[in-house]
Amino acid sequence: MQCREFQGCYHSAMTLFSAFTSQELLLAFGVAFLAGWIKGMVGFAMPMVLVSGLSMILSPDLAIAGLILPTIVTNGFQAFREGVPAAIDAIRQFRVFLSVGLVFLLLGAQLVSIVPEKTFVLIIGIPVTFFALIQMLGLKLTLEKSSARIEASIGSIAGFVGGLSGVWGPPTVLYLTALNTPKAVQMRVQGVIYSLGAVALLVAHLGSGIFNAQTAPFSAVLILPALIGMWVGLQLQSRIDQARFRKVTLLVLLIAGLNLLRRGILG
Structure with missing residues (x-):
């Protein structure tokens, strides 16, 4: 249903919030804070944490709608933290990944109600878990340099899975980590990639109907706890060196992969 007047939109939003108990709202705020904290530490995993956490108390559609605005705001902050020129340079450097990922994200978002999500999260969860696990066990897989073909392939996977499930971080981090x-x-690169992806996700789900006048206020109230959590995470991230950052990133990536497997197997 589309709201044509402000009063109607306000009524719809209040109807949605009245359906939540105070405990559910507090849990939603806690999930947003945790997602922001992890993102501040390693630069990704906000959609994964938000979707996984919110889906325990809300419908999957509302969980995806809820992550959209906090993801846009936190990724925008992350992308432009070092200034506009640095962000533009990142866009130029990963333009193939971004352009291909955008196309596939828009395609994936249109299939949310058609294709079983389990199929796609399993396809991405298996290699992500395998990659993170063997890296943590000491076998270091690296790419000496990227190529347009590799970048386009990973961008298409990240975009399609992101459009379908709202989670596009693991394939992106897998690629960046392999490049060391x-x-x-x-x-910075993650912030730029995820910012553009989050805006594309917003556009896609305006079209799919998942993000609308009823669900937007819920997404908006999750911005503040997500930003507070991100600030806390950034304070910790600035104190760790490159080697430890890599280990923490791989650990979060492993958890992300295992969570994708759980969603693919158990739903």
Whole structure:
């Protein structure tokens, strides 16, 4: 249903909030804070944490709608933290990944109600878990340099899964980690990639109907706890060196992969 007047929109939003108990709202705020904290530490995993946490108390559609605005705001902050020129340079450097990922994200978002999500989260969860696990066990897989073909392939996977499930971080981090991207650059590049992806996700789900006048206020109230959590995470991230940053990133990536497997197997 589309709201044509402000009063109608306000009524719809209040109806949605009245359906929550105070405990559910507090849990939603806690999930947003945790997602922001982890993002501040390693630069990714906010959609994964938000979708996983919110889906325990809300419908999957509302969980996806809820992550959209906090993801846009926190990724925008992360992308432009070092200034506009640095962000533009990151866009130029990863333009193939971004352009291909955008196309596939828009395609994936249109299939949310058609294709079983389990199929796609399993396809991405298996290699992500395998990659993170063997890296943590000491086998270091690296790419000496990227190529347009590799970048386009990973961008298409990240975009399609992101459009379908709202989670596009693991394939992106897998790629950046294999390139052994420096910590500061990795944080900035992730911010740029995820910012553009989050805006594309917003546009896609305006079209799919998941993000609308009823669900937007819920997404908006999750921005503040997510930003507070991100600030806390950034204070910790600035104190760890490159080697430890890589280990923490791989640990979060492993958890992300295992969570994708759980969603694919158990739903």
